Amino acid sequence: xxxxxxxxxxxxxxxxxxxxxxxxxxxxxxxxxxxxxxxxxxxxxxxxxxxxxxxxxxxxxxxxxxxxxxxxxxxxxxxxxxxxxxxxxxxxxxxxxxxxxxxxxxxxxxxxxxxxxxxxxxxxxxxxxxxxxxxxxxxxxxxxxxxxxxxxxxxxxxxxxxxxxxxxxx
Amino acid sequence: xxxxxxxxxxxxxxxxxxxxxxxxxxxxxxxxxxxxxxxxxxxxxxxxxxxxxxxxxxxxxxxxxxxxxxxxxxxxxxxxxxxxxxxxxxxxxxxxxxxxxxxxxxxxxxxxxxxxxxxxxxxxxxxxxxxxxxxxxxxxxxxxxxxxxxxxxxxxxxxxxxxxxxxxxxxxxxxxxxxxxxxxxxxxxxxxxxxxxxxxxxxxxxxxxxxxxxxxxxxxxxxxxxxxxxxxxxx
Numbered sequence: 190x191x192x193x194x195x196x197x198x199x200x201x202x203x204x205x206x207x208x209x210x211x212x213x214x215x216x217x218x219x220x221x222x223x224x225x226x227x228x229x230x231x232x233x234x235x236x237x238x239x240x241x242x243x244x245x246x247x248x249x250x251x252x253x254x255x256x257x258x259x260x261x262x263x264x265x266x267x268x269x270x271x272x273x274x275x276x277x278x279x280x281x282x283x284x285x286x287x288x289x290x291x292x293x294x295x296x297x298x299x300x301x302x303x304x305x306x307x308x309x310x311x312x313x314x315x316x317x318x319x320x321x322x323x324x325x326x327x328x329x330x331x332x333x334x335x336x337x338x339x340x341x342x343x344x345x346x347x348x349x350x351x352x353x354x355x356x357x358x359x
Numbered sequence: 360x361x362x363x364x365x366x367x368x369x370x371x372x373x374x375x376x377x378x379x380x381x382x383x384x385x386x387x388x389x390x391x392x393x394x395x396x397x398x399x400x401x402x403x404x405x406x407x408x409x410x411x412x413x414x415x416x417x418x419x420x421x422x423x424x425x426x427x428x429x430x431x432x433x434x435x436x437x438x439x440x441x442x443x444x445x446x447x448x449x450x451x452x453x454x455x456x457x458x459x460x461x462x463x464x465x466x467x468x469x470x471x472x473x474x475x476x477x478x479x480x481x482x483x484x485x486x487x488x489x490x491x492x493x494x495x496x497x498x499x500x501x502x503x504x505x506x507x508x509x510x511x512x513x514x515x516x517x518x519x520x521x522x523x524x525x526x527x528x529x530x531x532x533x534x535x536x537x538x539x540x541x542x543x544x545x546x547x548x549x550x551x552x553x554x555x556x557x558x559x560x561x562x563x564x565x566x567x568x569x570x571x572x573x574x575x576x577x578x579x580x581x582x583x584x585x586x587x588x589x590x591x592x593x594x
Contacts, residue, residue: 240541253518253550254540255527262529262542 198248201241206234210242214249221250224260228267237268265319273308273315275353277333282321284328289342293329294318296343297350314350365431374427381409381422384435391435392444392473394451394562395510396423399583401519406510407447408473411435419443441477448474449482454533455489456505457563463501463576464564470508471563487533496546499569500558502537507565509535513557520586525551537565556582 197219200207213230217223227250231242238261247254261267279285279294294305294316301314308315324330327339331346334353338345364373367384374383379402384391394406404424411422414432422435434440451457451470459465491504514526514537525548529538539548558566559578567576 243541253524253527255525255538255550258538258541259527259529263531 198245201245207245209234210245211249214246219250221252224250224252224257225264228257228261232267237271239269265317268315268317270308271312273312275313275334275350275357276315276317277331277350278317278319279305280320280322280324280328280330280332281318282325282328284325285321285330288328290329293331293341293343293346297346300347301350313354363427363429365427365429365433367433368435376427378427379423380411380420380425380427380431380433383427384422384433389435391422392476393423394469394473394508395512397512397516397560397580397583399520399587400512400515400560403511403515406508408444410440410443412437412440444473445477445479448477448479449484451508452479452482453484453486455487455491455507458505461573462506462564463567463571463573464506464578465574467574467577468564469562489533494545495569496544497548497551497553497569498546499553500545500555501567501569502539502545503565503567504536505565506563507537508563509537510562511537512560512562513537513566516556516560516583520583521552521554521556523550523552523554526557 200211210227210230213227214223217226224246227246228238231238231246235242243257243261244254246252247257261269277297279290279297281290281294297316298305301309301316303309303314303316305316305318322330322332322337324337324339327337329341330337330339331341332338333349338349361376362373363376364371365383366372367380367387367389370387370389372383372387374386381391381393381396381402391409391411393409395404396402396406396409402423404421407421409422410419411425412434413420414434419440448470452474457470459468459471462468465471493504494502509528511528514528517526518524525539526537528535529542530536539545540550545551555568558568559580560583561578564576
């Protein structure tokens with residue numbers, strides 16, 4: 190193996206968040222099986238995983254880039270595009286689904302003209318679906334800007350998203 | 360290592376205890392259909408075409424990843440298995456846009472061959488008609504997602520034999536796709552060595568050589584057992 194393969198790639202920029210990412214990798218001894226933990230750190234630090242980050246992680250842990258992308262795109266938790274200023278996560282678990290989560294999702298999607306899994310064109314709202322929050326007693330449930338809201342109907346849901354926007358503005 | 364004896368389709372056979380039902384069956388001239396399995400690559404048991412019935416077990420087992428057991432009684436070709444295999448093939452055809460008449464691999468395709476052998480005359484589930492792109496950015500090869508069945512032969516040959524691991528699978532479920540590097544155009548991949556192994560192990564027309572027209576893309580897989588043998592000899 191050439192010496193070149195053993196050297197770790199330099200941090201992509203002077204951004205201090207890369208040091209946080211590098212610290213996580215160091216803590217795991219740059220082991221290739223720490224990929225998911227490292228991607229968690231990147232997601233927490235930057236809010237999403239971009240090409241630069243995935244290349245840096247792939248190079249540092251010596252994992253093929255395609256594998257990093259495969260893992261990043263497999264798990265719902267990871268996002269590959271910057272999230273909107275505000276997020277609305279609709280639970281699509283069985284209990285929520287039976288209680289009409291699909292209607293909630295469709296209503297938000299129509300009202301804000303955004304597809305599930307995407308962000309509005311103005312970068313305001315990300316509409317995300319989740320498999321199950323484990324809060325089935327609250328069905329249908331959603332997490333709006335980090336706050337759990339349960340037993341929702343369409344009107345409640347749109348009202349809460351609007352409230353959040355007003356609070357932001359205030 | 361010890362020898363185990365078993366019965367496959369009424370025939371008494373034997374094999375080493377680290378062998379799979381698929382290997383022992385093939386050694387004895389019993390053909391078990393498979394799409395994701397290829398001699399020389401690690402079996403993954405993904406396509407389920409090789410499912411077999413084992414006496415005393417209710418569930419079906421994939422022959423490519425099931426090790427032989429002493430006294431096993433295996434059936435590889437019952438009516439139930441035939442029915443299941445036809446369904447699997449129909450589901451594969453309905454999932455993407457497999458149009459044999461205009462495919463580069465027409466007549467050389469594992470999927471088409473199995474469908475013909477299993478008497479799949481029509482597809483009884485609705486077609487999904489997904490919108491799939493074609494990547495012709497590589498100087499010598501073409502990737503057509505419309506024909507891909509996600510067998511991951513390309514992923515495994517690139518990782519295990521070539522050692523480049525250019526290919527992998529992204530997404531999940533119906534949105535899963537094979538990708539090169541960071542889901543970028545194949546032509547811009549930094550890790551691809553243009554060795555063409557993926558193209559030749561691909562069971563369908565999803566990976567093909569440029570310049571091949573309809574029905575001209577015959578695949579050559581002789582290299583794989585040969586390479587594997589050479590490596591074992593040198594170890």
